[in-house]
Amino acid sequence: MPSVYTQSEEYKLFRSLVARRKVIVEQQSKKVWRYYDFGPKTEVPVILLHGASGTAEVFYKQILSLGPKGFRVISVQYPGYMNYTRWLRAFDRFIDMLSVDKVHLFGTALGGYLAQCYAQFRPNRVVSLILCNTFVDTKYYADSNPFVDIFQWTPEFLLKRMLLSNLPDYAVEKEIANSIDFMAEQLETVQREDLAARLTLNCTCGPFVPQDLSLDESNITIIDVLDDVLLPEKLREGVFKIYPQARQALLKTGGNFPYLSRADEINMHIEVHLRAFRGQTPNTETTTTTTKDKDVDEVTDNEKESGKGKEMSEWISADGKKDDINLTK
Numbered sequence: 001m002p003s004v005y006t007q008s009e010e011y012k013l014f015r016s017l018v019a020r021r022k023v024i025v026e027q028q029s030k031k032v033w034r035y036y037d038f039g040p041k042t043e044v045p046v047i048l049l050h051g052a053s054g055t056a057e058v059f060y061k062q063i064l065s066l067g068p069k070g071f072r073v074i075s076v077q078y079p080g081y082m083n084y085t086r087w088l089r090a091f092d093r094f095i096d097m098l099s100v101d102k103v104h105l106f107g108t109a110l111g112g113y114l115a116q117c118y119a120q121f122r123p124n125r126v127v128s129l130i131l132c133n134t135f136v137d138t139k140y141y142a143d144s145n146p147f148v149d150i151f152q153w154t155p156e157f158l159l160k161r162m163l164l165s166n167l168p169d170y171a172v173e174k175e176i177a178n179s180i181d182f183m184a185e186q187l188e189t190v191q192r193e194d195l196a197a198r199l200t201l202n203c204t205c206g207p208f209v210p211q212d213l214s215l216d217e218s219n220i221t222i223i224d225v226l227d228d229v230l231l232p233e234k235l236r237e238g239v240f241k242i243y244p245q246a247r248q249a250l251l252k253t254g255g256n257f258p259y260l261s262r263a264d265e266i267n268m269h270i271e272v273h274l275r276a277f278r279g280q281t282p283n284t285e286t287t288t289t290t291t292k293d294k295d296v297d298e299v300t301d302n303e304k305e306s307g308k309g310k311e312m313s314e315w316i317s318a319d320g321k322k323d324d325i326n327l328t329k
Helices: 009-017 056-069 084-097 110-121 139-144 148-153 156-165 174-187 192-202 233-242 263-275 310-315
Strands: 020-024 032-038 046-049 073-077 103-108 126-132 220-225 247-251 326-328
Touching: 009 056, 032 056, 046 056, 046 110, 056 073, 056 174, 056 263, 084 110, 103 110, 103 263, 110 126, 110 192, 126 263, 148 192, 156 174, 156 192, 220 233, 220 263, 247 263
Parallel strands: 020 326, 046 073, 046 103, 103 126, 126 220, 220 247
Antiparallel strands: 020 032, 032 073
16 A cells, blocks of 8 residues: 555655656666756755665655755665775766766765765765764674675565664654655665665775865754664764764654654755855856666656646756656766
8 A cells, every 4th residue: 555655745746746867877887876856957956865775756855845945956866886986986977967066965874874975085076964864884784794795695575674674663653654654665666786785885884984074064964863763872973973063953753764754844954054055156067968768757748737836847957848868978
């Protein structure tokens, strides 16, 4: 049975307004990056990175809220890479193909760690970081999973069970329960290879060295939820210790997926963070090659012209048309 969020008018509006796009950044690997890009193309975008169980759709509430306010929001579903070096190089190439020079990064859980790794990898490209329920070190997970190499051979149903088994099985408030149902539903759409790669990254000692991060701490916002979540408290506290001068946004409740269960609060904190950078030099476009993708998900003209959210239609793309394309280079 579809989750409450999937059946909601808000989610249906999102699916009718915002095109899902696909891009292959490495011809030799043919790995597909899926993403949603919403908002004015002249703005420095904020790229949203999900955790081990997420998809690009899990940030649909942020896209619908921030795009119409003039922020460019890009939610990314990254394919499976078994080591950090390959992921970082591929993500760098992905940003190249978006034709942007600078980005803000929002990351949750594994996505937050990857965002920090990339900020260290390309310090001149990352303007700021927003870290939500995340960590600065993967050693805890690496020590807890000494047989990390077996993930690539593990059946899909077991990988999904591993990710779902730690979620609350007791009664929680309605919105938190709805967020869990939606995430479980989204997890079912993720392929085994991608799940194995995410778990491998999460349980491998990563390259991030906080002392080597040149980003000013005033350009970092830490969002943390104070109720019961999967992330161990000592890992969450580690983020605050590493960035003592960062902005802090504490939510009393919200569970593991506050960007869904407490979307209004999360969106407010993201907006406040991004407004501090308004007026900076816009991105300089570079050259990309654009081709139609025969396999891309189609969004019909009937959906675009159904009248849903007409007041938001101007943000669909820079030329006012909704496109669903595959980029290759």
